[in-house]
Amino acid sequence: MNADTERTTPATDETAERRRPFAVFRSAQERARDKAAALAEREQAMIEVQRARDQREFEALEAEREKARLRRELATQAKLQQNQAAAERRSFRQRISRAVVLASANGGVNAVAVLGQVLGLTLGMGWPWWVAVPVALVAESIAVNVGYISHDKLINGYSAGWLRTLSYAIGVAVGWFNYTENANVPLTKEYALVFGACSLLSPVLWQIYSQWRHWEELRLQGMLEARAPKFAKLRWIIPSLRGETWQAFKLAVAEGIQSPEVAIGEVRSRIVTRTARDTLYAAREELVRAQSDALRLALVQLAALAHDLDGEDPRGTEARQNIAVFLARFRPFIPAVDLSEPDADSADEPEPVEEPTEERKMPTDQDNQRAKRYVINAVKRSKTVPTKGAVASKFGFSESWGYDRVVEAKRELEDLGWTFDPKGNPVEPGGTLVGSSNGSRPNPSHP
Incomplete structure (x- = not known):
């Protein structure tokens, strides 16, 4: 019984709450709440009315737009029909x-x-x-x-x-x-x-x-070429415009252009493009010329440095020879420089440097291999090491180049078992010194 009472209590309260506004005596809070609810309902009704009014105005506007579009289409169609009829009459x-x-x-x-x-x-x-x-x-x-x-x-x-x-x-x-x-x-x-x-x-x-x-x-049917454009007679008479007119006429004939304005505009745009290209080429030539001047200056300084190097030092001699080969390659670009040797009375007289010639070619890998094989065969055949001067004179290159080939040949012989004494004389693999003072050939079995 109590449970049923508890279950029916909320419904009774809600019923009483709904019937409360009709009571004679109500509190101020209830009257304020009822007033706010009435105001909200009134505002909602006004919003719905405004929404309906806006919808009607929007539909009227859309109808007017549709009518205007139809009128334009009808006017356009009528204009086309009039033009077609006029064309047919004509x-x-x-x-x-x-x-x-x-x-x-x-x-x-x-x-x-x-x-x-x-x-x-x-x-x-x-x-x-x-x-x-x-x-x-x-x-x-x-x-x-x-x-x-x-x-x-x-x-x-x-x-x-x-x-x-x-x-x-x-x-x-x-x-x-x-x-x-x-x-x-x-x-x-x-x-x-x-x-x-x-x-x-x-x-x-x-x-x-x-x-x-x-x-x-x-x-x-499109089987005839378009007619050439007609230019004003003054363009053919005025000397400053005659060339441009002739170029525009040739372009129009070649490209099928009928408008004189289009042909002249195309010629002028091509002239502007050609001018810009010529300017770019001129700037590039100036840049190359400036770089060439810088290279000449660097090569002149390098040539002067070559004469300041010590000739007695093998490394200095090799550096001078490399510089000489480099200068021979770029000789056409190097201005004339006084490369005279120092006085003979000087205490440290440098070793004379072979003057490179323009006819001398640069050594290739094939030349290097040939010179190395020449040194190896000479060592095996005569049991003596050719000098760098002999190698250079035989192949027509610098002594520093010959020195490099001799060093490469010695390294390859050492890989094969050959040795060299402190004086540079070769020793066969498993044998004694070759080329003694009495000129006898040593016996490998008796060390």
Whole structure:
């Protein structure tokens, strides 16, 4: 019972709490809470109203935008239709005017040619008019018919050379007939040349029209090159602009440019690029020249240092020889320097240095190997070590180079078991000193 009471107590409290606002007597805290709840509900209702109003305004704005877009599309479509209709009307007027011009020219020429034929047949040959008129019309229509067939074949991409030639031949024949027959009639003698020329002009006019139509078809198909741009005459007259205009004209022809402004702008940009490139090349040459001057100065100082080294010291001699080889390699870049030897009266007279020549080449690895093998073979054959001077003179290089080859040969012989006494004489492997004072060859079995 108590448990049931405890379970129903919260519900009773909540019911009492809901019924509390309707009580006659309420506390100030309850009235403040009710007022705040009413205010919150009122604000929430206002927010919902504002949200609905904003939604309606947004939908109205979207509707206006959609209407404006539709009006623009309709206006654009109407403008396109107007432009298309105007283009069609313009094309129709051009065709009509072209047809009128062509018909008037060809019709007038053919009419005069037919008149000449009728007069030549009636007055010159005595034919009746009812025979001369059909014959003249047929004769003149033959050339026109052949010319039209030639035009149709040319427009459709076929060869029409022989048909054009045939139409010209018919025109020449009819024109010659008109001229000769009317020239013998006193009444039409003065007009004979006009009648003959009109008969000849009929196929010529057809050919001019046909060729023009053929070019139009090729242009529409993209089979003709674009026309060259037209520059102002003053650009060709003013000397300072003539070269630029000529360059722009050549560029436009080569690249298919039709706009004079584009061609001139391209030429000027290329000139700027070429100027920048030339400036860069000039700066690079100046840098190379400055580096060459620095190298010359360093080589001159190195040459002067070579003459200050001690000639009696083998290391100094070797250094001088290496410097001499280095100077020989860069001789064309070194200015003239006084490398004269010191006076003979000086106490420490250095060893004379072999003057390098430009003809002397630099030793290669093959030269080094040949010289080393030469020293080894000489030691094995004559049991004596060649001097550095002998090696240098044999191969044409410096003594320091010969000294290096002798040292390399001795090292290789030592690896093979050879030894050398303090004086540098060679000793065979397992034997005694070779080359004693009495010149006898030692016996390896008796040490």
